[in-house]
Structure formats: structure tokens, C-alpha cells
Amino acid sequence: MNQTTPPPSLIRFQRDLEDAIRRDLATTRPRGRLPRVGLRVGAVVLAAAVIVAVVLVTSTAGPDVQSAEATTINRAADALHPASGTILHVDSTLTTSYPQGQHWSTRQDVWQQQQGTLCNWLNLRRSAPGTPAGTEGGTVNGRDELYDPVRNTIYIAPPIRVPPPPPGVTLPNECSYMADFAKQVRGLLTSGRARVDGRARIGGRETIKIVFTHAVETYYVAADGTYAPVELVSGRPADATGMSTTVFHTYEELPGAGNADLLSLTARHPTAGVVYSVAGFRAANDRLFPNG
Amino acid sequence: MQSDRPTGRYERTSDASLLRDDHDPAGAFSELYSRHVGTVHAWFHRRIEWAASDLTAETLTRAWLSRERFRDDRDGSSLPWLLGIAANVLADTVRRNRIEASARERMGLPLDLATEDGYVEVEDRLSPCTTLERQLRRLPEHELEALELRVLEELSYAQVGARLAIRPAAARLRVSRALRRLATTVPKEKR
Numbered sequence: 001m002n003q004t005t006p007p008p009s010l011i012r013f014q015r016d017l018e019d020a021i022r023r024d025l026a027t028t029r030p031r032g033r034l035p036r037v038g039l040r041v042g043a044v045v046l047a048a049a050v051i052v053a054v055v056l057v058t059s060t061a062g063p064d065v066q067s068a069e070a071t072t073i074n075r076a077a078d079a080l081h082p083a084s085g086t087i088l089h090v091d092s093t094l095t096t097s098y099p100q101g102q103h104w105s106t107r108q109d110v111w112q113q114q115q116g117t118l119c120n121w122l123n124l125r126r127s128a129p130g131t132p133a134g135t136e137g138g139t140v141n142g143r144d145e146l147y148d149p150v151r152n153t154i155y156i157a158p159p160i161r162v163p164p165p166p167p168g169v170t171l172p173n174e175c176s177y178m179a180d181f182a183k184q185v186r187g188l189l190t191s192g193r194a195r196v197d198g199r200a201r202i203g204g205r206e207t208i209k210i211v212f213t214h215a216v217e218t219y220y221v222a223a224d225g226t227y228a229p230v231e232l233v234s235g236r237p238a239d240a241t242g243m244s245t246t247v248f249h250t251y252e253e254l255p256g257a258g259n260a261d262l263l264s265l266t267a268r269h270p271t272a273g274v275v276y277s278v279a280g281f282r283a284a285n286d287r288l289f290p291n292g
Numbered sequence: 293m294q295s296d297r298p299t300g301r302y303e304r305t306s307d308a309s310l311l312r313d314d315h316d317p318a319g320a321f322s323e324l325y326s327r328h329v330g331t332v333h334a335w336f337h338r339r340i341e342w343a344a345s346d347l348t349a350e351t352l353t354r355a356w357l358s359r360e361r362f363r364d365d366r367d368g369s370s371l372p373w374l375l376g377i378a379a380n381v382l383a384d385t386v387r388r389n390r391i392e393a394s395a396r397e398r399m400g401l402p403l404d405l406a407t408e409d410g411y412v413e414v415e416d417r418l419s420p421c422t423t424l425e426r427q428l429r430r431l432p433e434h435e436l437e438a439l440e441l442r443v444l445e446e447l448s449y450a451q452v453g454a455r456l457a458i459r460p461a462a463a464r465l466r467v468s469r470a471l472r473r474l475a476t477t478v479p480k481e482k483r
Contacts, residue, residue, distance in 0.1 A: 010329055012408075014322060018319070020353075020400060020401050
């Protein structure tokens with residue numbers, strides 16, 4: 001195919017785009033390829049923000065500091081340890097603010113359950129530019145599923161057979177991203193560099209404020225005895241790469257037994273039509289996520 | 293054609309691997325940009341010259357945002373995938389009759405490369421629909437006439453032939469040639 005010499009504007013744009021990608025990556029997780037076509041991750045953005053924060057913390061931390069409220073901090077860490085087979089429900093909003101006053105915000109309502117090597121998950125708030133409100137999707141029993149609220153139709157693609165990874169390689173999935181989030185925050189809390197810094201009221205909820213020595217992260221957990229995450233702030237308002245705030249509207253574990261319907265789009269939308277087709281799924285994916 | 297960026301680091305790396313690079317995703321995507329910006333720009337240049345830079349930039353930004361959709365079914369090359377995105381960007385541009393910029397807006401990137409390229413006057417920057425209408429008017433008169441009879445008046449080739457005093461096979465040939473010419477300049481609707 002023929003080529004032209006791109007004008008200088010496109011050479012400059014290459015640098016602009018590379019810079020923009022680095023900014024994009026600084027505020028979201030380092031995006032590896034996902035195992036499924038086009039399915040944007042529910043918990044990934046949240047997990048990425050925390051992972052970035054943890055890297056920052058571990059790279060800048062000084063000598064260990066004993067926690068003033070070891071019991072509180074240990075319980076906060078324990079609250080991030082979902083039991084095997086349970087359904088983890090995390091409804092959260094991640095907001096990134098930039099010094100110039102720009103804001104970027106996304107809300108995700110993720111339900112997930114690790115079953116052996118399978119990760120079943122649904123995101124009931126699939127938000128992206130151009131995506132209709134009420135769009136839902138996920139992967140259940142290896143099948144990609146999408147709910148189109150405009151057509152009241154569920155599109156299900158058959159399982160994709162992927163070759164097994166090389167020995168020693170574990171492919172990430174939604175559950176591992178969320179597990180990474182919990183693992184990393186637990187790492188923060190058990191690092192010996194965490195301390196309780198009083199209480200705060202956030203969205204009408206009484207919380208315990210936890211800060212980390214030599215780091216800019218602030219973590220708030222529920223003061224109702226559950227120690228569930230309420231808010232995590234990463235960075236400062238003046239940071240060029242932005243400040244991320246994750247608000248947890250809900251963070252709960254539910255028993256797996258008897259709750260299978262929580263991870264079923266057909267159970268959630270009993271009046272919806274169901275289309276089993278790769279082509280139908282792909283068309284719905286393109287229609288519901290017009291901007292990728 | 294390559295841009296002025298060094299490419300040695302990725303010399304033996306396929307496009308598919310660049311899109312999966314977790315070590316330096318921005319650098320890897322920039323390499324992909326270097327490899328294909330010339331071809332994508334040429335593709336747009338033939339269709340809507342004054343907006344070729346903007347639409348190329350939009351295509352490559354959209355490619356970054358939708359990189360998870362890339363399927364390696366062309367021996368590692370991403371060019372067919374990029375040109376598919378380009379076709380969609382052009383179709384969106386024509387449908388809305390404005391230069392598509394949503395991906396660049398989302399990434400906080402420059403939105404008016406045409407001015408940088410020197411397309412300043414109104415006459416230089418005809419609307420996408422007007423530009424494509426001009427492509428139609430550039431068809432040879434006899435082909436345009438046959439095409440109008442066939443498409444707008446929905447006549448059979450026998451009827452087109454009768455109206456133009458040519459054989460039906462010749463009418464079919466004229467329409468076919470016109471469509472082939474337009475195929476290189478007018479975007480198709482998305483499937």
C-alpha cells in the first residue's frame with residue numbers, strides 16, 4: 001500500500017500521543033491484554049490505582065514504623081481477605097483529578113467469584129463514553145456476556161478455547177486483578193508503616209483514617225466494626241500525574257452457596273431476550289462501546 | 293516511510309507484540325505509530341486531503357484506546373486492523389459531517405492539525421460531505437450518468453442501456469467502473 005510522508009503535525013502528534021498514553025497509564029493500571037475481546041475491566045482501574053500507589057509507597061518508604069493502633073490496622077488488613085468461593089461485591093467510583101482542574105471519573109459495580117481456575121464476574125455499571133446507561137457485562141462460566149439495555153437483550157458468546165499458558169505463567173483475570181488490589185492494600189497495612197490518624201466522616205459514614213509514613217496515600221475504613229474499605233486517596237492535588245480517589249460505596253462478601261443468580265445476567269433480567277452468537281456478541285460490543 | 297524516531301529497539305518485534313508490550317506500552321505504541329502513520333495518512337489523503345492529518349491522528353488514538361480488540365489474524369501485522377479503524381473514523385466523519393475527534397478529546401490531545409498543515413481558508417476545508425460530493429462530480433460524465441440511472445432511478449441495466457443507447461453489458465461496465473472509483477474515495481457504512 002502506498003505511503004505518504006506525514007506532515008510535521010503528525011510527527012509532533014506522535015510525541016503528544018506518547019505523552020498522553022503515559023499519563024493515561026499513570027492513572028490506570030498497566031493494561032496487559034485481557035483474555036476476552038473488548039470486555040472492559042470492572043475492577044481493573046481500581047486495582048491499578050492501588051498498585052501504582054503501592055509501588056510509590058514501597059519505593060519511597062523509610063525504616064519501619066510501629067503502628068500506633070496495631071489491632072485496628074490488622075483488622076483492616078483482614079477485611080481484605082475474601083474467603084474461597086465467596087462472592088465479592090465491590091461498588092466503587094474512581095475519580096482522578098489533575099492540577100489544571102480536569103476530572104475523570106468512572107463508577108463500577110463488580111460482582112465476582114473465583115471458582116477453581118475460572119473467574120466469574122459481572123460489572124453492572126459498564127460506563128464508557130458513548131455507552132448507554134444500564135449496560136452490563138462480564139464473563140460467567142467462560143462465556144462472555146453483555147446486556148444491552150436499549151434492546152433489553154443479553155448477548156452470550158460461547159467459550160473461547162485458548163491454549164494453555166507456558167508452564168509457570170499465570171494469566172491474569174478479573175479475579176486476580178481484584179485479588180491483587182486486596183493483596184497490595186494488605187501489604188500496605190502490614191508493612192509496619194501504617195498508623196491510625198483519627199476519624200473522619202465520609203458520605204455520612206464514620207470512618208477510621210489510616211496513613212502511611214513517607215507516602216501520600218490515605219486509606220479510610222468503616223468504623224462500624226467491619227473495617228471494610230470506604231475510601232482510598234492516592235497522590236496529592238498538585239501531582240502532575242493526577243490524584244486518584246476511590247470511593248467504595250459497597251465492599252462486601254456474600255456466601256457463594258445459593259447466590260448463583262447474583263452472577264447471572266439472565267436471572268437479573270428475566271424479561272430480556274437472549275442471543276447466543278459470536279457475531280451477535282461482537283456487534284453488541286461494538287454498538288455498546290463505540291469508543292473502544 | 294518512518295518518522296524520525298529510532299526504531300532499532302523494536303526492529304524484530306511484530307505489531308501484535310508491540311500491542312501486548314507491558315514493559316513500555318507507550319514506547320511500543322509509538323513504534324507502531326512510526327510504522328504505519330505514513331500508510332494511514334496516505335489512505336486518508338486520497339479521500340479527504342485537508343483532514344488527512346486529523347483523521348490519521350484520530351485513528352491512531354482510537355487504536356490505542358481499543359487495542360484490547362486487536363486480534364492477530366494477519367501474521368502479526370496490525371495494518372488491516374488500523375485501516376478498519378480508519379474506515380470507521382471516516383464513516384463517522386461523513387455521517388456527522390464533522391471531523392471525528394472523540395478519541396483525541398478523551399485523551400486531551402490536539403484537535404486541529406489541519407491548521408498546522410496550512411489548511412486555513414474556508415475553501416480549503418470543505419465539509420466532509422461536500423468533499424465527498426466533489427469526488428462524485430469527478431467521475432467521468434458517462435459513468436456518472438450510468439450510475440445515476442442505475443442507483444437513483446433504480447433502472448435495470450437493460451433500461452440504462454436503452455436510455456444511453458448502449459448495450460446492457462456496456463451499461464453494467466460503466467456502473468461497475470464508477471463504483472470501483474468511488475470505492476477508493478468514499479467510506480463504507482460500518483457493518
